[in-house]
Amino acid sequence: MMKKRTHLKILLQALLITALITFSACSSDSETSSSATDENTSEEESIDTNSYILVADTNSNGAYLINHDGDQLFSWEFDRSLGNDVNLLDDGSLVVCLKADNAGITFGGYGGMFRKINAYQSIDWEVSYTSGDEYMAHHDVEYLSNGNIIFPVWEKVTASEAAELGFSENNDIFPDAIVEMNPLTEEIIWEWHVTDHLVQNHDASKENFGVVVDHPNKVDINYNSSQANGDLMHFNGLTLDETNDILYITVNNYSEVWVLDHSTTTEEASTSTGGNYNLGGDLVYRFGNPLAYDNVGEVTLKNVHYPNLIETGNMIVYANDIYDNQSEVVEYELNPPYELVAGEDNEPEVVWSFTDAELYSSGLGSGVRMSNGNTLIAEGRDGTIWEVTASGEVLWQNTDYTTVWRAYAYAIDDSAVLALGL
Template identity: 45%
Template sequence: MRSFNNYIFLALKLILMKFTPTLKYLALAILFAFASCSDDDSPIVTPSGDNPDPDPINLAPEVEIYEADKIHNNLTLAIHAGKNFSTLIDKTGQVVHEFTFDNVLGNDLEILPNGKLLGIFKEPNTQIQFGGAAGIARIIDLDGTVEWEYILNSADFVLHHDVEMLPNGNILLLIWERILEAEAALQGSVNPGDIYPEKLIEINPTTNSIVWEWRSFDHIIQDDDASLPNYGIVSQHPNKFNINYNPASNGDFMHANGFDYDTEKDVIYLSVNGFSEVWVIDHSTTTAEAATDTGGNYGKGGDIIYRFGNPRAYDNMMGEVRNDRNHYPNLLENGVPGEGNILLYVNGFSEEVSTVYELEMPATFSLTPNTDNEPNVVWSYTNVAMYSAKVSGAERLANGNTLICEGDFGFWEITPEKEIAWRYNGGAGSFFWRAYDYEVDDPVLASFGL
């Protein structure tokens, strides 16, 4: 088969033989324009719009799909789990900035409004070594120096997975708390060995003192031994968690992996992966109230004021089971479409297909036995090609699209109509904790020369 250029030369020969001088000039101009493009194999997409002469867009090889008229032109903070760096990438796939660290990431990292970084990092020798164990929380200044640090890493406690700065400037952290087997058994646990339930603490970074804490171990129900504390009918106590729902040989039976704080309602949404649920915790309590089932704005103390995703975890036969392991309960805020709803990445162990749900939170938090307590699904997205057994999450973009982080693959941008606007393949060995979006004109990016 003849190449495209061979046809060009044949056409030139005919032009020189048959056409008038004026027609020769016009035809040659058109043919040379085609010939100049014939050997350019770079991935180029021409954006839509009213510009009659738009600049071509050169895509990095990682960009598999780029629909110019559908994407939101923002930057993506790609958080490389277990690495000592993270990157800001644009929609063409170019790295526009890279952050490097002395320690590898424990998981979460975010850019604060002042341009500093808040992250959780791994101690080299964590004594509790479940996936996501970290041990160090840090604020890193613009020049890379550590401005603030909080370390919790022992045989009994370790920081893990997530970190968030609250509106008051305090830092919210997630902790595994070791409970010895004998103590756990006295509270009704049938789990063999020590157990590691979850604990939340709020740290004042000026003093590094704990100003608030919540312990899941204070809010137990069990129906295995009537002679022990916390005995009751699990289905009749949905505000408690069944300590024997998910026994684990290593004691990590809850494995919470992320949280988000709701400023308006003063609650914390906690993703409890081992229960395939999200729990809502009242942050308005005092520490003393958080250890009981009374007090706080919702009157339940530290009990679970709402939960969703897997009603079978509290023996409720009503309501759809939607979650099959889950990550990142992301409360939509700051005026994005769907504000007040929650995006949740459901990993989907059993079918090996992940789903992102947008869920409408109830106006009033309540849990009623033998009732469908599940929230309404506003929007969802699933794709047989999208599955990550670990990490992952989703963000809502300003134009209404949803940015999905498929942890062991890369990123998807999905329109409200469920069309793929953008897909970025991080390549073999990539592992992303989450992805956060930043507008290209966000003033905070000026801190990095962008």
């Protein structure tokens, strides 16, 4: 049983209410007493106690479903290190990223193995996507309605191969790709590679040479060329909007969210034509850091995690370092279908944000909208979990964990929760 915690603010309010009630009793002013008590009840009810919280704890290599008292209602303990993400499905199964044995690419967030654990804690399937130092699945996985999984991959490109792509430095690089797999057959259903969609203004002898700002749908391979370890982009989260067949990716080292057309075939995804947008695998949209393609507009992200598409169609992301050693959770209003216009401000409107002098995680982190409109925040490397109101009031915190990849909220009557027998 975890230690129960109550936010200091609520405790202070309770003490204040007690004082008011005592004063009211002495003055026989029952109206004042009733009003004060109702206000306190309303404040306590604004905590979303109708939700449980799923915590992915990379320090303990486990996942835990907890309530607001910190009680562990259900737990999963893994026999190997967590490769970051966990997905709780409607039938109570958990799809989890784990670290593969003998990994050759070991940047922060590497994984390589995926496992589906059913509600009875036995393994339904397990697949790997790793090959020495040639490629490695990492960070995130999304379980799709068709039973496929989709995840980011690092791919090794040697220094000589990178030079042919117009890379300005002389070292191996590890640009990202996206793979969709049927985990039962291990068939690759769809794939996308950033190396097919590059622009650069370094080497005029290469086919992808061009003016970066004139090609907003392409990726400047040299934007982060000084990254010594070659992990240029560092994808760390993805979300597939299955209704619109659009894929969102948080690109940490470019401080952007990239948007891809998932309606393409794999062949089309390697070109600049085809799909619903007729852009092939080129970016259909991007936002957060227009400097990444020499464009105009406000920079609203500096490092970023988890592209959380919420029910309204807006997106919440965790901006790790936007205020220099201070994080922010940002909500953007999104309006597909998308368009990128060269040299014009393409940034979406920020409609809500939360920051605090005590909120900071240089990596990891998430923000999700709860059933009552509050926002649940995982302060990744600090481990603190926050619940805040729309007005930015901090209602609740949990400090039982040291390193939290993400924290997800589930209604207590959600089918996934009920399938666990809770």
